[in-house]
Amino acid sequence: MIDLVDVQASKPSVQIPITEVGLAGIKYPIKVNRGNREINLTAEITIFADLPAARKGADFSRNVEAINEVILNNSVTSGIEVLAASLASRVLEKLPYSNSARVEILSTLLMEKSDHSSRSAIVPYDIYGSAAVKRGEDPSMTVGVTCLTLTACPCAMETTRALISSEHTEVSAALEKIPSITHNQRNRVTVQISNLKASIVNIEDIISVVEETTGGPLFSLLKRIDEGELVYRAHKNPKFVEDVVRDVAKAVVTRLSAIPGSCILTVKSQSQESIHPHDAVAKIEAPIETLRKLMNVH
Numbered sequence: 001m002i003d004l005v006d007v008q009a010s011k012p013s014v015q016i017p018i019t020e021v022g023l024a025g026i027k028y029p030i031k032v033n034r035g036n037r038e039i040n041l042t043a044e045i046t047i048f049a050d051l052p053a054a055r056k057g058a059d060f061s062r063n064v065e066a067i068n069e070v071i072l073n074n075s076v077t078s079g080i081e082v083l084a085a086s087l088a089s090r091v092l093e094k095l096p097y098s099n100s101a102r103v104e105i106l107s108t109l110l111m112e113k114s115d116h117s118s119r120s121a122i123v124p125y126d127i128y129g130s131a132a133v134k135r136g137e138d139p140s141m142t143v144g145v146t147c148l149t150l151t152a153c154p155c156a157m158e159t160t161r162a163l164i165s166s167e168h169t170e171v172s173a174a175l176e177k178i179p180s181i182t183h184n185q186r187n188r189v190t191v192q193i194s195n196l197k198a199s200i201v202n203i204e205d206i207i208s209v210v211e212e213t214t215g216g217p218l219f220s221l222l223k224r225i226d227e228g229e230l231v232y233r234a235h236k237n238p239k240f241v242e243d244v245v246r247d248v249a250k251a252v253v254t255r256l257s258a259i260p261g262s263c264i265l266t267v268k269s270q271s272q273e274s275i276h277p278h279d280a281v282a283k284i285e286a287p288i289e290t291l292r293k294l295m296n297v298h
Contacts, residue, residue, distance in 0.1 A: 007056065007057065008055065008056055008057035008058065008059055009055060009056070010056045011054055011055075011056060012053075012054075012055070012056040015053040015054055016053055017050065017051065017052055017053040018050060018051040019050055020048040020049070020050060020102065021048060021049065021050075021051050021057075021058045022046070022047045022048035022049060022058065022060070022063055023045075023046070023047050023060055023063050023064070024046040024047075025044060025046070026044070026045040026046075026047070026064070026067060027042060027043065027044050027045070028042075028043050028045060028067060028071050029041070029042060029043070030042075030043045030071060030077060030080070030083060030107075031075055031076045031077070032076070032077055032078070032079060032080065033076045033077065033078055034202070034204070038076060039109070041080070041107040041108075041109065042107060042108070043071075043080065043083070043105045043106070043107050044105070044106045044107065045067060045087070045103065045104070045105055046103065046104040046105075047063045047066070047067065047087060047088075047091060047101070047102075047103050048101065048102045048103070049063075049091055049092070049095050049098040049100065049101040049102075050098050050099055050100045050101075051097070051098065052097055052098075055097055058095070058098075059094075059095065062091070062094040062095060063091060063094075065094060066087055066090040066091045066093075066094055067087060069090060070083070070086045070087050070090050071083070071087075074086075078199050079129060079143065079199045079202070079203075080105045080107060080127065080128075080129030080143070081105075081129035081130065081131060081141040081142060081143040081196065081199060082129075082141070082199045083105060083129065084103040084104065084105050084129050084130050084131035084139075084141065085103075085131035085133065085139035085141050087103040087131070088101040088102060088103045088131045088132065088133040088139055089101075089133055089139060091103070092133060092135055098135075099134060099135045100132065100133065100134045100135070101132070101133055102130065102131070102132040102133075103130060103131050104128070104129075104130040105128070105129045105130065106126070106127070106128055107126075107127050108124050108125065108126060108127070109124070109125045109127045109145070109203065110122050110123070110124055110125075111123050111125065111204070111207070113217060113219075115219050115221070115222075115226055116225075116226050116229050116230075117223060117225065117226055119221070121219045121220065121221060122220075123217045123218075123219065125145050125146065125147060125203075125207060126145065126146040127143075127144070127145045127146075127203050128142070128143070128144040128145070128146075128192065129141070129142065129143050129144075130142045138197055139197075140194070140195055140196070140197065141194075141196040141197070141199070142192055142193065142194035142195075142196065143192070143193055143196065143199075143201055143203060143206075144190060144191060144192030144193065144206075144266075145190070145191060145203050145206050145207055145210075146188055146189065146190045147188075147189045147190075147191075147207055147210045147211060147214070147217065148186060148187070148188060148189075148217065148218045149186075149187050149189055149210075149211070149214040149215055149216070149217070149218065149244075150184055150185070150186060150187065150215065150218060150230060150231070150234045151184065151185050151187045151214075151234060151238070151239050151240075151241075151244065151271060152179075152182045152183070152184050152185075152231075152234040152235045152237075152238040152239070153182045153183050153184075153185070153238060153240070154182070154238035154239065154240060154243075155240075156181075156182040156183055156275075157179065157180045157181070157182035157235070157238050158180070160180045160181040160182060161175050161176075161180035164180065164181075179232070179235035179236055179238070180235075182235065182238060183273075183274045183275050184231065184234060184274060185271040185272055185273055185274055185280075186218065186271075186272045187214070187241070187244060187269055187270065187271045187272070188268075188269070188270040188272070189210050189214060189244060189248060189267070189268070189269055190266075190267070190268040190269075190270075191206050191209075191210060191248065191252060191265070191266070191267050192265075192266040193206075193252075193259060193263050193264070193265055193266075193288075194263065194264045194266065195262060195263045195264050196260075196263055197260075200258050200259065200260075201256065201258070201259060205256060206252070206256070209248070209251045209252055209255050209256065210248055210251075212251070213247050213248050213251040214239075214244060214247070214248065215230075215233050215234060215237065216230075216233075218230075240280075240282075241269040241270070241271045241280045241281060241282035242269075242282045244269035244271075244282065245267045245268065245269045245282045245283060245284045246284070248267045248269075249265060249267045249284045249286075249291055250291075250295055250297075252265060252267070253265065253288055253291045253292050253295065253297055254295070254297050259288050260288065261287065261288045261289030261292065262287065262288070262289065263287070263288045264285065264286070264287055264288070265284070265285070265286060265287075265288050265291060266283065266284070266285045267283065267284045267285075268281065268282070268283045269281070269282045269283075
């Protein structure tokens with residue numbers, strides 16, 4: 001029998017503790033339970049733990065063992081953030097020299113939705129779940145999703161309104177009652193809720209709040225009437241990225257009342273500008289309790 005040297009357990013030449021070390025890009029099939037149905041997802045997993053100064057390396061194989069034990073032996077989870085918490089806790093069980101672990105899970109959720117002409121379509125959403133755990137403590141979880149929507153610029157709208165009114169004075173009164181010309185942007189709206197101690201937020205509920213606030217999802221297939229209605233709807237309610245994050249934050253804290261005040265809400269709006277070579281970005285990050293007080297939501 002070959003006597004193998006445990007190189008990872010040896011002392012490094014530079015003894016500095018490592019905050020996180022682990023594996024990224026691990027892909028596994030998972031199932032998420034949603035009442036009377038199961039959702040099949042492909043999870044991309046990142047799994048980390050800390051490493052003490054006196055240890056040269058981490059046992060990466062134990063990270064994979066933890067994934068196998070949690071996912072392959074328990075085929076269904078209630079949420080990707082819950083799965084992340086289970087993985088983080090299992091990693092600490094397998095790495096006695098580590099005191100903290102963190103797991104991130106990325107996936108794409110495909111949902112069947114109806115467009116404005118009642119045609120069925122598949123809409124993809126980038127979803128995110130993570131958990132961080134310290135030895136002897138409960139995990140802290142995060143869940144999030146990115147939705148695509150369409151926005152119209154309110155600044156350019158008022159500028160073109162003024163230009164048209166000055167050039168065509170006979171229609172200036174009518175122009176005040178209708179949307180004017182402006183440029184459109186595809187907008188990526190990301191919502192994350194962190195510092196969760198239990199799975200109390202469904203990603204589907206976050207999606208509903210975002211889409212009802214911003215005007216609905218973007219579809220791959222648009223007939224002429226659908227395209228026209230989408231653009232017209234955006235022009236009737238033009239928004240800066242600042243408007244988007246404020247409106248979505250208000251809707252989340254108002255409608256998702258089960259979220260504890262100690263949780264942190266992050267809302268980000270990234271507008272892919274059609275008339276600029278850059279994007280516009282806005283972000284709100286604050287405790288749920290603080291936002292409810294600001295908006296007098298109880």
